[in-house]
Amino acid sequence: MKLADLGEFGFIERIQRAVAKLEGSGVRLGIGDDCAVLELPAGQVLLTSTDLLIEEIHFRSDWSDWRALGGKCVAVNVSDVAAMGGSPRHLYLGLAIPATMTMDDLDAFLAGFLETAADYGAVLVGGDTCRSPGPLMISVTVEGAVPADQVVTRSGARPGDAIYVSGTLGDSALALQRLQSNRPMAEELADCHHRPKARVALGRALAEAQIPSAMIDVSDGVLADLGHILDASAVGARLEQALWPLSSEFRQALAEESALFELALSGGEDYELLFTVPSDKEHLLADLFADVPVTRIGTVTEAEQGLLLVDEAGEMRSARAKGFNHFQG
Amino acid sequence: MKLADLGEFGFIERIQRAVAKLEGSGVRLGIGDDCAVLELPAGQVLLTSTDLLIEEIHFRSDWSDWRALGGKCVAVNVSDVAAMGGSPRHLYLGLAIPATMTMDDLDAFLAGFLETAADYGAVLVGGDTCRSPGPLMISVTVEGAVPADQVVTRSGARPGDAIYVSGTLGDSALALQRLQSNRPMAEELADCHHRPKARVALGRALAEAQIPSAMIDVSDGVLADLGHILDASAVGARLEQALWPLSSEFRQALAEESALFELALSGGEDYELLFTVPSDKEHLLADLFADVPVTRIGTVTEAEQGLLLVDEAGEMRSARAKGFNHFQG
Structure with a gap:
């Protein structure tokens, strides 16, 4: 199976089918509309962070196990929510894919991404995908939540701490x-x-x-x-x-x-x-x-x-x- | 001024300074921590969408006025929130920047991005930036909100409409x-x-x-x-x-x-x-x-x-x- 045969929408449907349903995750609508539609727990604030991972800059495909790379993209991004004291909830995945990447590579990447997301209690609810004329480019965005009085920032350190x-x-x-x-x-x-x-x-x-x-x-x-x-x-x-x-x-x-x-x-x-x-x-x-x-x-x-x-x-x-x-x- | 002289954190601070404050936008913390910290209006659900814009695929830099391109990145992304009936609130910008792009190009791009964001009532609250070994790659994520009973999806059309x-x-x-x-x-x-x-x-x-x-x-x-x-x-x-x-x-x-x-x-x-x-x-x-x-x-x-x-x-x-x-x- 080649990505060109599957096509853009076939590829998106493939991802959609692979995403596990998560009860109580507040996802009213995941992949498949113009936006994801999401609920936050009452009294919590939204935490959002976005990361780019670019081939040759952040990773080398000859060193990478694709499944591990998919998991790493999640962990790196989710780590920003952890650093604010929050729980990750929703993930968005942007993939600009070079013609050299095989469907097997992509499937392994996605398997790693999704299993790691599930490990952290987060669901893939959206993204974008296109061809890349250069390296593989991955963008990941995470949304998490934290009770409003429990946000931890960088700015509260005091002498003696x-x-x-x-x-x-x-x-x-x-x-x-x-x-x-x-x-x-x-x-x-x-x-x-x-x-x-x-x-x-x-x-x-x-x-x-x-x-x-x-x-x-x-x-x-x-x-x-x-x-x-x-x-x-x-x-x-x-x-x-x-x-x-x-x-x-x-x-x-x-x-x-x-x-x-x-x-x-x-x-x-x-x-x-x-x-x-x-x-x-x-x-x-x-x-x-x-x-x-x-x-x-x-x-x-x-x-x-x-x-x-x-x-x-x-x-x-x-x-x-x-x-x-x-x-x- | 070159991007290499300004450095990654200098560049981020430059963006941070250019972002206008928006009263009543629910932004508790914007650029400058691990995540943005955000409040949603009571009774509203979150709408989120992400887009990739890749040089040579979505745009050509020799055809592009950088300021216009910055604005287009916002409009294209915000349009997804409009299609669900929502109001855009927060934007995240990922930029993988080739060495050929000048600081003037980047400043023009950012000016277009920020002025268009303001036109739609949205604030840039986060992002990621790095070098690209290939084309310019842009990822934009928008978060909007809509009263929970006003979400418009793709699935409600009925014969006779x-x-x-x-x-x-x-x-x-x-x-x-x-x-x-x-x-x-x-x-x-x-x-x-x-x-x-x-x-x-x-x-x-x-x-x-x-x-x-x-x-x-x-x-x-x-x-x-x-x-x-x-x-x-x-x-x-x-x-x-x-x-x-x-x-x-x-x-x-x-x-x-x-x-x-x-x-x-x-x-x-x-x-x-x-x-x-x-x-x-x-x-x-x-x-x-x-x-x-x-x-x-x-x-x-x-x-x-x-x-x-x-x-x-x-x-x-x-x-x-x-x-x-x-x-x-």
């Missing part, structure tokens, strides 16, 4: 480096890059307990993303390298090449949650989640102090963000 | 044909292609008065888009060519080449509203809108009759949809 991060840092960047240099690696490490998890349950639990004063997801590296919190909150921070949460794979690589630590500071695509916690709320963290570890990595300071990093020898240095910038370098 | 369309048909396709064959044309005609209008006020007025039984916007040509209503409503239709609303520019071209009528049947990008009206509600149309003409072009029939077109000589023929299909031809 503790800085926490979920999971471990640098694994995705390490896996990418291995891919780029064509070196073998454990499947577990490769999965950190190809199959990232969005911390939706953790984000909801934190927001519901009203623990974080500010939160963001780590997509551009901790230093860059913490930088966004510091800018929005007009504060500074001191980070302790000795506290950094690292996986056993990462520690092993680090033992061979100490410069790799940079990846745990500035590598992208961890999709962990980075959040600040007022000291009188830190004790609430202990009971919250047995399944995802969270680690204190530093303290919010006055803005004048900037962003300081204390290394394992106790030396302090200024650590300006060096996250990925799409138009430079 | 009258079929109406707003404005005139075929102008955009005629202008595109002139562009493709490098022939001169009146600015008014060119504007139909480059600066289409979304019929937001008309769509709202129709929905509020609960006149249409079904509605769609004409993006792929009347035959194709009416076909979607017929499929969704399980009905047929008989169209009268003699009733077709044509502009004076189109009539003039038609006088020279009668085959051009095909453009008024199957040409795309009119962005007019095509809707069906139960006979007991037709009288309500007269009072509704002095500013946009609506014209009756046919009647809904039983499904078995299919889609029939009666030409000016009274000859009847089957008129299967031949709208644009992105993966064929």
Whole structure:
């Protein structure tokens, strides 16, 4: 089966059939009209975010398992809703498809997209599709919801707050480096890059307990993303390298090449949650989640102090963000 | 000023500064966090639609005034909300930008995008931006709202309903044909292609008065888009060519080449509203809108009759949809 034989509307119907019905999702009308028609739970506000994923920029098709890529598109986008404390509800998928992509590739991509959406409780309710004269271009938009008094933004961090991060840092960047240099690696490490998890349950639990004063997801590296919190909150921070949460794979690589630590500071695509916690709320963290570890990595300071990093020898240095910038370098 | 010098975050801040504040728009948080945070009016449902616009597929940069293109991206997308009877509220813009695009081009594009958004009462509240290794790729997502009992879908048409369309048909396709064959044309005609209008006020007025039984916007040509209503409503239709609303520019071209009528049947990008009206509600149309003409072009029939077109000589023929299909031809 070729996409050209199936045609645009045949392809859309194929997607429509593959989308699972989700009871209680508030979807009055999904794929198949000019717009999706949706209800939000009473007392909740809408959270919306959109992401582009472009072949050769965000992914390489020769490194990608199409099913994993479909899932990653969802996780990356849903992670933004998690970072505001919300629950993802609806997804929209735009696909500009090069002629080289086969129907099997597309089916695998869609299977990954839809199964991951279901994992996070979200439904695909709309999109757009066309031919691409260049690379595969994917746009994903997510709508979520959160009780109006539980929204967590980037701007609420205050001096004295503790800085926490979920999971471990640098694994995705390490896996990418291995891919780029064509070196073998454990499947577990490769999965950190190809199959990232969005911390939706953790984000909801934190927001519901009203623990974080500010939160963001780590997509551009901790230093860059913490930088966004510091800018929005007009504060500074001191980070302790000795506290950094690292996986056993990462520690092993680090033992061979100490410069790799940079990846745990500035590598992208961890999709962990980075959040600040007022000291009188830190004790609430202990009971919250047995399944995802969270680690204190530093303290919010006055803005004048900037962003300081204390290394394992106790030396302090200024650590300006060096996250990925799409138009430079 | 080059985009590479401005950088990704500089570019986003530039957009953020250019976005006008809109009182009463329900925007709790716009550009600058992981998600936009939004309120919907009580009793209204959310309407969301997403569109891709790809260079060389949907537009050619050598034919495009960047400001007009920015406006067209909004109008095309907002038109989907109009077709459900809603009011557009929030917009999201994804831009994958080739290195050849200058900052002046981008500023003009954004100016057109933002001024057109404001015309329709919508605010740009989020997006994503990155480099493109291929063509310029634009994704636009719109969120609108409509009172829950005023949603107009494609599926409510019933035999005996009258079929109406707003404005005139075929102008955009005629202008595109002139562009493709490098022939001169009146600015008014060119504007139909480059600066289409979304019929937001008309769509709202129709929905509020609960006149249409079904509605769609004409993006792929009347035959194709009416076909979607017929499929969704399980009905047929008989169209009268003699009733077709044509502009004076189109009539003039038609006088020279009668085959051009095909453009008024199957040409795309009119962005007019095509809707069906139960006979007991037709009288309500007269009072509704002095500013946009609506014209009756046919009647809904039983499904078995299919889609029939009666030409000016009274000859009847089957008129299967031949709208644009992105993966064929």
